Amino acid sequence: xxxxxxxxxxxxxxxxxxxxxxxxxxxxxxxxxxxxxxxxxxxxxxxxxxxxxxxxxxxxxxxxxxxxxxxxxxxxxxxxxxxxxxxxxxxxxxxxxxxxxxxxxxxxxxxxxxxxxxxxxxxxxxxxxxxxxxxxxxxxxxxxxxxxxxxxxxxxxxxxxxxxxxxxxxxxxxxxxxxxxxxxxxxxxxxxxxxxxxxxxxxxxxxxxxxxxxxxxxxxxxxxxxxxxxxxxxxxxxxxxxxxxxxxxxxxxxxxxxxxxxxxxxxxxxxxxxxxxxxxxxxxxxxx
Amino acid sequence: xxxxxxxxxxxxxxxxxxxxxxxxxxxxxxxxxxxxxxxxxxxxxxxxxxxxxxxxxxxxxxxxxxxxxxxxxxxxxxxxxxxxxxxxxxxxxxxxxxxxxxxxxxxxxxxxxxxxxxxxxxxxxxxxxxxxxxxxxxxxxxxxxxxxxxxxxxxxxxxxxxxxxxxxxxxxxxxxxxxxxxxxxxxxxxxxxxxxxxxxxxxxxxxxxxxxxxxxxxxxxxxxxxxxxxxxxxxxxxxxxxxxxxxxxxxxxxxxxxxxxxxxxxxxxxxxxxxxxxxxxxxxxxxx
Numbered sequence: 001x002x003x004x005x006x007x008x009x010x011x012x013x014x015x016x017x018x019x020x021x022x023x024x025x026x027x028x029x030x031x032x033x034x035x036x037x038x039x040x041x042x043x044x045x046x047x048x049x050x051x052x053x054x055x056x057x058x059x060x061x062x063x064x065x066x067x068x069x070x071x072x073x074x075x076x077x078x079x080x081x082x083x084x085x086x087x088x089x090x091x092x093x094x095x096x097x098x099x100x101x102x103x104x105x106x107x108x109x110x111x112x113x114x115x116x117x118x119x120x121x122x123x124x125x126x127x128x129x130x131x132x133x134x135x136x137x138x139x140x141x142x143x144x145x146x147x148x149x150x151x152x153x154x155x156x157x158x159x160x161x162x163x164x165x166x167x168x169x170x171x172x173x174x175x176x177x178x179x180x181x182x183x184x185x186x187x188x189x190x191x192x193x194x195x196x197x198x199x200x201x202x203x204x205x206x207x208x209x210x211x212x213x214x215x216x217x218x219x220x221x222x223x224x225x226x227x228x229x230x231x232x233x234x235x236x237x238x239x240x241x242x243x244x245x246x247x248x249x250x251x252x253x254x255x256x257x258x259x260x261x262x263x264x265x266x267x268x269x270x271x272x273x274x275x276x277x278x279x280x281x282x283x284x285x286x287x288x
Numbered sequence: 289x290x291x292x293x294x295x296x297x298x299x300x301x302x303x304x305x306x307x308x309x310x311x312x313x314x315x316x317x318x319x320x321x322x323x324x325x326x327x328x329x330x331x332x333x334x335x336x337x338x339x340x341x342x343x344x345x346x347x348x349x350x351x352x353x354x355x356x357x358x359x360x361x362x363x364x365x366x367x368x369x370x371x372x373x374x375x376x377x378x379x380x381x382x383x384x385x386x387x388x389x390x391x392x393x394x395x396x397x398x399x400x401x402x403x404x405x406x407x408x409x410x411x412x413x414x415x416x417x418x419x420x421x422x423x424x425x426x427x428x429x430x431x432x433x434x435x436x437x438x439x440x441x442x443x444x445x446x447x448x449x450x451x452x453x454x455x456x457x458x459x460x461x462x463x464x465x466x467x468x469x470x471x472x473x474x475x476x477x478x479x480x481x482x483x484x485x486x487x488x489x490x491x492x493x494x495x496x497x498x499x500x501x502x503x504x505x506x507x508x509x510x511x512x513x514x515x516x517x518x519x520x521x522x523x524x525x526x527x528x529x530x531x532x533x534x535x536x537x538x539x540x541x542x543x544x545x546x547x548x549x550x551x552x553x554x555x556x557x558x559x560x561x562x563x564x565x566x567x568x569x570x571x572x573x574x575x576x
Contacts, residue, residue, distance in 0.1 A: 011455055019307065104399055105417075105451035110392045129393075137453040163393035165295055165425040167303070 001083050003090045007098070007138045010091050014140040022049040026141030028132060031055040032072035032186035033081050036176040040145040041085045043173055052139050053082055054091040056098065061127030072189050091139060098134065107133045109156045109163070115251045116152050117266055117275065120241045128153055129160050141168055149175040149183045151262060151277045152251060175276070177203065183276045190272040198236035198269055205230045205243070206263050206278040213280060220245060221255045231267065241266035241273070248279065259283050289371050291378045295386070295426045298379050302340070302428040310337040314429030316420060319343040320360035320474035321369050324464040328433040329373045331461055340427050341370055342379040344386065349415030360477050379427060386422065395421045397444045397451070403539040404440050405554055405563065408529045416441055417448050424456055432456055437463040437471045439550060439565045440539060463564070465491065471564045478560040486524035486557055493518045493531070494551050494566040501568060508533060509543045519555065529554035529561070536567065547571050
């Protein structure tokens with residue numbers, strides 16, 4: 001595995017690959033890699049001739065009071081995992097080469113960036129779309145891979161790619177979960193044992209709500225109430241940012257049934273903010 | 289000359305050129321082509337194996353009370369001129385393929401977009417950077433050509449390209465002028481005979497100011513006053529948006545000498561907004 005730190009060298013390397021007719025699969029990450037990330041890497045390897053993974057903890061997507069400084073970093077462990085996955089290139093830029101002094105340019109997907117997590121993390125998605133646009137221009141991928149756990153992020157990046165005519169396929173891969181259902185996340189490492197146990201309520205809530213909708217026990221207009229009541233049984237939850245059912249494209253809250261719907265939750269256990277979601281396809285379920 | 293209207297076809301065509309090792313020179317325009325545009329086209333032809341010109345009157349860069357609806361359009365004349373210049377491809381998208389329903393993504397270069405013309409045309413440069421980012425992703429140019437007449441635009445586009453790691457050389461070409469010095473502009477067609485005559489004061493002011501600075505007759509801190517006094521002699525000027533001397537990178541107004549400086553003017557004659565500028569390199573002038 002080659003480690004490239006300089007954006008211009010990464011760009012020239014990718015250009016050479018493309019000139020030789022190769023396809024490039026790209027997995028942008030903030031490191032602290034878990035099996036969720038590695039599932040994206042494997043998918044990228046299957047579908048492309050070259051696999052590039054980036055690790056960059058992007059300051060522009062963290063709020064002033066968020067966890068940028070304590071965000072888990074494990075470059076040695078990450079490198080080992082990526083070598084094992086036979087990744088071709090690890091792109092590892094430093095902050096000063098990505099945001100040099102006098103940096104001024106931002107990409108923003110309006111409306112979608114203000115909803116759900118955006119309402120609680122102002123500027124977060126603007127930071128995400130900006131770094132992803134930059135990484136796309138540097139790495140020049142044929143396909144880029146994102147996890148469904150960050151569903152809103154994948155909707156916003158798909159929209160940016162479409163709106164700005166970027167010639168890149170966005171591939172969204174299923175959430176990878178621990179045995180007890182908790183979605184893998186680098187932030188899970190912030191949880192102590194009892195918090196980790198409490199966090200399992202998120203997946204339980206999604207599953208229970210999904211099954212209740214499919215079997216017709218609850219109506220769409222009552223889903224939010226149902227989820228909040230479910231989650232409030234867990235005393236270690238310090239705050240619920242949102243829980244409910246949403247349109248999968250506009251991310252608007254739904255009050256009536258649609259064919260495809262998104263259940264989504266964001267909450268805090270102690271100081272740790274956790275998110276998860278589940279897609280519901282009514283038609284598919286009801287045809288049996 | 290090939291005329292391509294569909295973004296995806298333009299993109300695939302460019303991709304094929306690049307795969308064959310061709311270089312692409314790109315001149316984005318809003319049509320109503322004059323010798324200024326054609327000088328960019330010639331430069332693009334000289335420096336690249338393929339020349340692409342786009343014509344798209346971009347609604348996103350016009351304010352609600354601006355001249356989008358009456359902006360001059362002359363597709364037949366433009367096409368003839370471009371054929372004569374041996375342009376390879378005219379990219380001619382329609383508005384619905386560039387901004388489809390539900391369009392949400394914007395690129396913005398902060399600070400620089402608020403200064404000079406930006407202060408008088410809110411949102412203008414955001415519209416410019418967004419369309420240029422889109423056209424760059426569609427046309428995939430090796431080099432893109434802009435006129436120095438829109439100096440602030442060229443600074444902002446260069447900054448966007450640099451900040452977002454776009455792999456494109458931005459080439460800024462000298463302003464082309466009529467015999468009496470008026471900078472060529474599609475908006476000159478709005479002027480009647482007496483207004484057209486009055487408009488010559490802009491270039492006269494730039495030249496007189498530049499010479500007075502170089503010969504040491506006026507100090508930098510007095511330049512703005514000098515220019516305003518000069519321009520106010522012309523009664524057909526209905527409004528002066530700005531006139532003064534600026535840093536060529538930050539576009540900040542200068543109060544003391546620098547090696548490279550920008551004289552810039554924006555004013556209205558009747559309802560027609562005209563801009564022009566001149567660069568001053570003190571060192572170069574004084575070495576004689």
